[in-house]
Amino acid sequence: MPGTELFGAEERKEVNDVLETGILFRYGHDVQRNGHWKAKEFEAEVKKITGAKYAHAMSSGSTAVATALAAAGIGAGDEVIVPPFTFIATIEAVLFVGALPVFAEVDETLCLSADGIRKAITTKTKGVCLVHMCGGMADMDSIMQVVNEHKLILVEDAGQAFASSYKGTYTGLFGKAGSYSFDFFKIATAGEGGVLVTNDEDTYNIADCYSDHGHNHIGAKRGMEQHPVLGFNYRIGELNAAVGVAQTRRVPQIREVNRKYKQMLTELLSKTPGIGFATIADPKGDSATFLNILMETPEAALATVNEFNNSGVAGFDYWFLNMYHFINQWDHIKNMQTASKLTVELVGAPQDYNDLQLPKTQNVIGRLISFGIRCTWTEEDVQKLATNISACVRKALKQELV
Numbered sequence: 285m286p287g288t289e290l291f292g293a294e295e296r297k298e299v300n301d302v303l304e305t306g307i308l309f310r311y312g313h314d315v316q317r318n319g320h321w322k323a324k325e326f327e328a329e330v331k332k333i334t335g336a337k338y339a340h341a342m343s344s345g346s347t348a349v350a351t352a353l354a355a356a357g358i359g360a361g362d363e364v365i366v367p368p369f370t371f372i373a374t375i376e377a378v379l380f381v382g383a384l385p386v387f388a389e390v391d392e393t394l395c396l397s398a399d400g401i402r403k404a405i406t407t408k409t410k411g412v413c414l415v416h417m418c419g420g421m422a423d424m425d426s427i428m429q430v431v432n433e434h435k436l437i438l439v440e441d442a443g444q445a446f447a448s449s450y451k452g453t454y455t456g457l458f459g460k461a462g463s464y465s466f467d468f469f470k471i472a473t474a475g476e477g478g479v480l481v482t483n484d485e486d487t488y489n490i491a492d493c494y495s496d497h498g499h500n501h502i503g504a505k506r507g508m509e510q511h512p513v514l515g516f517n518y519r520i521g522e523l524n525a526a527v528g529v530a531q532t533r534r535v536p537q538i539r540e541v542n543r544k545y546k547q548m549l550t551e552l553l554s555k556t557p558g559i560g561f562a563t564i565a566d567p568k569g570d571s572a573t574f575l576n577i578l579m580e581t582p583e584a585a586l587a588t589v590n591e592f593n594n595s596g597v598a599g600f601d602y603w604f605l606n607m608y609h610f611i612n613q614w615d616h617i618k619n620m621q622t623a624s625k626l627t628v629e630l631v632g633a634p635q636d637y638n639d640l641q642l643p644k645t646q647n648v649i650g651r652l653i654s655f656g657i658r659c660t661w662t663e664e665d666v667q668k669l670a671t672n673i674s675a676c677v678r679k680a681l682k683q684e685l686v
């Protein structure tokens with residue numbers, strides 16, 4: 285989480301550029317801003333890393349995925365296949381554009397599997413909102429096969445996977461549109477921020493208007509711009525974008541260090557019986573923000589987690605019990621506790637959210653323990669962590685056998 289690890293002169297310089305002019309708004313004020321266009325620079329940095337033709341910075345990863353869905357043409361009454369393991373923003377975005385989430389199975393990549401998608405397809409399926417979880421990536425060859433075969437619209441929520449790629453293509457760029465989060469807990473942070481990417485000009489143009497009340501940003505007078513589509517305010521401010529610029533420039537370096545430490549941890553932990561790892565569909569493209577341990581059974585994982593807690597081992601997530609990342613705890617979706625009526629309540633849910641049959645997902649996420657990789661670790665830190673993890677696993681598995 286570099287925002288908490290690396291924050292210094294570069295970030296201050298970019299923010300000070302904005303503070304000196306006082307132009308906190310991303311559009312217009314060409315003369316007063318003294319050449320500083322931080323949102324545009326942030327977008328340019330994202331394009332440099334991902335190779336995206338178009339990038340559009342927004343207020344959050346949540347608004348970026350919502351905009352990606354809308355710009356891709358997904359809306360009221362459309363069935364959209366989603367994973368039951370993701371940050372809840374993905375599902376909220378689908379619901380709030382009026383679409384109907386259909387939950388499908390994930391596999392050991394921690395992402396939707398092609399087989400899971402195939403089994404969830406109905407005559408009403410419009411698209412897939414694929415989520416690349418925990419810094420990694422889905423198995424894109426098999427997923428693109430099913431997406432193309434069934435002519436589905438693919439939107440990628442790469443909220444946790446900025447700077448990860450699969451066989452040379454960056455996550456977010458396989459489908460119609462993709463999104464990254466730059467909140468405080470990501471490989472790079474803007475404080476709060478998100479970026480939509482696409483290689484499709486029309487999709488970009490819609491996203492650009494949609495995220496700013498429909499403004500098409502043509503001409504010098506804001507109040508006189510055309511509004512080709514209805515939109516809302518999902519704009520990023522220049523201060524957040526300024527932080528995003530400095531942080532995004534750090535990403536290649538962060539990714540390199542993360543990969544080194546993840547590799548070290550993986551090699552050290554591989555020697556401990558009972559420890560396995562999630563599948564990385566393309567190890568060369570891993571952004572390596574997490575080491576994802578897969579224990580042999582959910583019981584072994586839970587015993588290990590208890591042992592971590594008893595022994596003071598910190599820095600891990602056991603997503604199976606997490607309130608925001610796993611469907612088992614999403615009571616507000618299951619019971620449709622909504623502030624006001626959504627399309628899904630009007631037309632009816634496509635599945636019984638209280639009786640979903642997702643045994644593979646339950647098993648994989650039950651076995652998963654993720655450690656965040658820190659680019660400011662030393663090699664000694666990594667050795668020590670590996671020793672502590674191994675000791676806890678050995679103890680937990682012995683207790684489990686008794």
Ligand SMILES: Cc1ncc(COP(=O)(O)O)c(C=O)c1O
Pocket residue numbers: 344345346347349370371373374415441442443444465466467476477478
């Ligand atoms: C997969 C995924 N999508 C979307 C988001 C939402 O991003 P933000 O917090 O920037 O709104 C997150 C945040 O954790 C995420 O992990």
